[in-house]
Amino acid sequence: MAMTLAEKIFKSHVRDEPFPGALVLDIDVVLCHEITTPIAINDLVARGKDRVFDASKIKAVIDHVTPAKDSKTAQQGKIMRDWARRHGIRDFFDVGRNGVCHAIFPEKGFIRPGYTVIMGDSHTCTHGAFGAFAAGVGTTDLEVGILKGVCSFRAPETIRVNVEGILPEGVYAKDVILCVIKHLTVKGATDCVIEFRGNVVTKMSMESRMTLCNMAIEAGGTSGVCMPDEVTVEYLWPFVSGEYADKAAALADFKKWWSDEGCTYKKVLNIDVTNMEPQVTVGYKPDEVKNVSEVAGTPVDQVYIGSCTNGRIEDLRVAAAYLKGRKISPLIRGIVSPATPKIFRDAEDEGIIRIFMDAGFCVTNPTCGACLGMSNGVLAPGEVCASTTNRNFNGRMGKGGMVHLMSPAVAAVTALEGKIADPRTFAKESM
Amino acid sequence: MKTFGGKVLFLDRSDINTDEIIPAKYLTEISKEALRPHMLEDLKLDGFSSQDPAVFSSKVVVTRANFGCGSSREHAPWVFEVNDINVVIASSFARIFRQNMFNCGMLAIELPEAQIEELFQHKGADACIAIDFEKDMLTIISPNGTKAFLFRLAEFDKALVKAGGWVEFADLRY
Secondary structure (H helix, E strand, O other): OOOOHHHHHHHHHEEEEEEOOEEEEEOOEEEEEOOOHHHHHHHHHHOOOOOOOOHHHEEEEOOOOOOOOOHHHHHHHHHHHHHHHHOOOOOEEOOOOOOOHHHHHHHOOOOOOOOEEEEOOHHHHHHHHHOOEEEEOOHHHHHHHHHHOEEEEEOOEEEEEEEEOOOOOOOOHHHHHHHHHHHHOOOOOOOEEEEEEOHHHHHOOHHHHHHHHHOHHHHOOOEEEEOOOHHHHHHHHHHHOOOOOOHHHHHHHHHOOOOOOOOOOOEEEEEEOOOOOOEEEOOOOOOOEEEHHHHOOOEOOEEEEOHHHHOOHHHHHHHHHHHOOOOOOOOOEEEEOOOOHHHHHHHHHOOHHHHHHHHOEEEOOOOOHHHHOOOOOOOOOOOEEEEOOOOOOOOOOOOOOEEEEOOHHHHHHHHHHOEOOOHHHOOOOOO | OOOOEEEEEEEOOOOOEHHHHOOHHHHHOOOHHHHHHHOOOOOOOOOOOOOOHHHHOOOEEEEOOOEOEOOOOOHHHHHHHHOOOOEEEEOOEOHHHHHHHHHOOOEEEEOOHHHHHHHHOOOOOOOEEEEEOOOOEEEEEEOOEEEEEEOOOOHHHHHHHHHOOHHHHHHHHO
8 A cells, every 4th residue: 555654654663553543653763852851760760760771772962951051950961961871871962062952863863764753842853854753742752762662653644745846046945834834824734744845845955854844843743754865865874874885775775765656645735936935924823924025124132043943054054145244233132053063163164153253143052042932042021033943932032022933044134134134135145 | 540620721712832831941840840830821812810819720721722732841731730730621732732641641632613612601600620531521510501521532542541641551561
């Protein structure tokens, strides 16, 4: 029977079906961060079950508040650190080596096509960009994942999104996914996998594909997925070269996960990007999306470039192309957080960090902090942030604050203007 | 198994997200108990105050569509749990929140929108909901009247509630 990529992964990973429709999967990688894991660790200790199913399949990072800002966050870090040490979890990324989870774990080559991935973080759907089934879960699912290496799901239906046409100048993956969420709404993909297809996705880098998949959850989706292809092979080659004779062999192996011709989709959404404008959210839900021309001129107080959505090198290059040789508005606080140390270093080597600093940006260490109002750029009541992050919920970046979601290009020119601006009206440097 | 039912808190809005249920700044807590005073602190809903004592004496939440969307934080079910709210009734839930509820041995009950609307007819009155878990039935009781509704839970979700949660269930089986 013709199957979707998600159905193939489920079929190859089902350990148990305790009741019809309840599928308990073997999990290939359990990812952990310091916000949702410590309570799971403490609970396992309290139950006398302080064990891990396989230390090599558990990857951990401190990323939400780092370095620690107070005793509570220091304690969360310590619980993670002590736990990683006592169980021999070698892939643990602490201060100085840490980055935003959904950027650093793929960068280390931990995610492969056909994998099942869980993490106590809703944006785990990002990793589906590699042709994996990757789902955000709560702390209890995480706890059972750590202890037993399993997690339960309902059999997912798949929504196919065909992204066709030619991306116009100034329009990026972020604009595409905001447009998709506008069409699907914040609940349109609940219990579904969103499969991103079409010639625009085929041409996208892994970074852009991760931006697409990252926001699948904002439409309610369990995982975003892309078909693993030559681009995937190139990205993963340093990590898989020992396992395959050559790249063609890796590609052939990856392609076995592709959705079959004639498989069943719950829904198919066609998006033509050729005439797409840059997209910006308004209001407090990520499906409240408008064309930039409709909101241009809206004043903002802070511009934030970073996060698991848009804190990768490609994003920093795009922003820098608009910022080079220019100064941001004196009314704006500009903050950029490269998502991993490698991205930071690459940006340094390419002169991008200097461009941000010359423009007047504050460059912070890799962290999630500002995106969810925990640290490194919290808003005051009444303030507005133009942000490359993924959620514009009420109070998300600080109580009483307001967030407009947008691409790094729109964020960069907004910083220059002091109000929401259209990157298509700005000249940019080649980076 | 937990106990279910009691005074109703009506939250008349769709798409209430977990940031509104428990803001991220409290995620630095490592005990569920510490979350208690901050339930629904950032909820954007006309006429609602999270400091209203009636909020904290409620046992059942009745709300609209896509409840619990956004972040995966299990702190959202936990802040209900430590406030003795073990039941949320909605026309639909976000997947992770729904799973987290059953994983904690709590009830996320879906009813069709028309029936949710009927429940909302009791808003403003002093309404209570009784849950008969064995019969899959809930009964709303208020000065506006009494009415029973049947609900459906997946067999697996019922088993999780009976077991006391997913850790207990998984530990016996895997």
